[in-house]
Amino acid sequence: MTTRARVTVLAVAIALLTALGIGYGVHAAQREKVTHRQGDGAAPTELDLTGVHGRILFRDTEPGPGYGLLATVAAGTPGGPRTVGQASCERVYAAAGTVVCLSTVFAAIPRHQVQILDATLKVQREIDLGAGAPNRARISADGRMASWTVFTSGDSYAANTFSTRTSILDVRTGTLVNTLEDFDVRKDGKQYLPVDRNFWGVTFSSDDNTFYATMSPISTGKTYLVRGDLAARTLTVLRENVECPSLSPDGTRLVFKKRVSTSTTAPWHLAVLDLATMKETLLAEQHSVDDQAAWLDDRTVTYALPVAGKSTTDLWQVPADGTGQPAVLLHNGFSPAPLP
Numbered sequence: 001m002t003t004r005a006r007v008t009v010l011a012v013a014i015a016l017l018t019a020l021g022i023g024y025g026v027h028a029a030q031r032e033k034v035t036h037r038q039g040d041g042a043a044p045t046e047l048d049l050t051g052v053h054g055r056i057l058f059r060d061t062e063p064g065p066g067y068g069l070l071a072t073v074a075a076g077t078p079g080g081p082r083t084v085g086q087a088s089c090e091r092v093y094a095a096a097g098t099v100v101c102l103s104t105v106f107a108a109i110p111r112h113q114v115q116i117l118d119a120t121l122k123v124q125r126e127i128d129l130g131a132g133a134p135n136r137a138r139i140s141a142d143g144r145m146a147s148w149t150v151f152t153s154g155d156s157y158a159a160n161t162f163s164t165r166t167s168i169l170d171v172r173t174g175t176l177v178n179t180l181e182d183f184d185v186r187k188d189g190k191q192y193l194p195v196d197r198n199f200w201g202v203t204f205s206s207d208d209n210t211f212y213a214t215m216s217p218i219s220t221g222k223t224y225l226v227r228g229d230l231a232a233r234t235l236t237v238l239r240e241n242v243e244c245p246s247l248s249p250d251g252t253r254l255v256f257k258k259r260v261s262t263s264t265t266a267p268w269h270l271a272v273l274d275l276a277t278m279k280e281t282l283l284a285e286q287h288s289v290d291d292q293a294a295w296l297d298d299r300t301v302t303y304a305l306p307v308a309g310k311s312t313t314d315l316w317q318v319p320a321d322g323t324g325q326p327a328v329l330l331h332n333g334f335s336p337a338p339l340p
Contacts (some may be wrong), residue, residue: 041332042066047085049097050119055339056296057094060084061312062332070101070121075296075338078315078330087121090134093294094337096143098171102134102150114148116171125169127176132165136244136292137335140204144172145230147202147211166199166213168230180213180235183228187237194219199226201244201292205251212245212254223259225273239278243268244292246301248320249340252276255283255293255301255320270303272320281322294336295320296329304334 041064049057049072056078060071066084070092073082089101097119105111112129114137132150139146149166168177180199185192194217202213211228215235225242226235243257252275257268266288272281283301293303301320304313315333318326329336 040064042071042082042084044069044084044086047072047083047087048120049094049099049339052339057092057337057339058315059089059092059334060332061334072339073330085121087117089335091137092335092337093137093139094339095139095141098139098143098146100137100139100146100148102137102148104134112150116146116169135164136201138202138204138292140208141206141249142208144170145204145208146171147204149200149202162198164198164200166202168202168211177230180228183233183235185215185226185235185237192237203245203247203254205247212247214243214245225254225256239273242273246293246295248295248298250298253320255295257289258282270301270318272322283318283320283322284324285316285318285326294338296338297340302329302336302338304336
């Protein structure tokens with residue numbers, strides 16, 4: 001056999017194996033979706049967030065026809081009936097009638113996307129995320145600013161082999177910041193230029209210009225809380241060992257993941273940082289939480305935890321002052337977005 005023939009055979013073999021791999025992946029994903037939708041969960045109906053207050057928006061993970069779809073429950077009775085809509089999101093957040101929805105479209109070549117939805121869950125803008133797997137999402141309190149983080153390689157913040165891309169969109173003007181890696185970073189008053197810096201977990205202040213996020217130069221293994229100035233395209237390092245910050249409704253505190261162990265299975269503890277005093281308070285939740293927690297109100301935070309032995313998650317809540325005990329907020333839910 002000639003060299004050209006060998007190369008041709010090899011190329012055909014690789015193409016076939018790739019096609020088989022993609023086909024199997026799509027088949028497995030569809031099979032899992034069908035399995036999860038075999039249950040007694042609520043059936044999807046129309047979900048309209050126009051003028052809605054006092055409810056919690058989340059991703060429904062209850063086995064049944066509504067699995068993976070957006071749903072709401074009354075914040076006062078979260079264990080009560082849930083209203084399930086038609087939109088499918090892997091990560092969601094919402095505020096003031098604007099919804100950011102990250103999802104995967106399964107096809108011969110799966111693709112990831114972010115959609116900006118209005119209060120009726122109609123798509124207003126769609127952005128292709130390429131190979132980036134959906135991970136974090138936030139909306140500013142007035143609904144103007146949207147942010148999302150995707151994994152461009154790897155799939156866990158517990159390892160040091162991942163890479164992320166974090167973007168910010170002004171929903172009102174359409175201005176897109178494709179990556180925070182283009183921002184100027186200052187640490188201790190000096191320009192900070194690590195070549196391998198990653199960013200994730202944006203949370204917005206009320207002025208739609210100031211935001212907080214996590215920065216990590218992967219080669220050092222450290223994480224930093226940074227404060228961003230969107231107009232100036234600058235980031236200022238504030239503190240070490242802060243991940244996935246979320247700003248309280250009153251703008252005075254951040255709930256975040258604090259690394260307390262080198263373990264890859266249980267590395268984090270939830271904590272709250274007072275921005276005026278920089279005092280940290282560890283919360284009563286003892287499980288390692290790999291989530292960007294959300295604030296139910298100025299006193300309580302909520303987050304997702306996996307259910308042992310099952311491929312689902314529950315939403316939990318815990319006081320933000322370090323007192324009390326964690327408790328289940330609602331079963332079979334993920335990615336909470338309180339609608340006050």
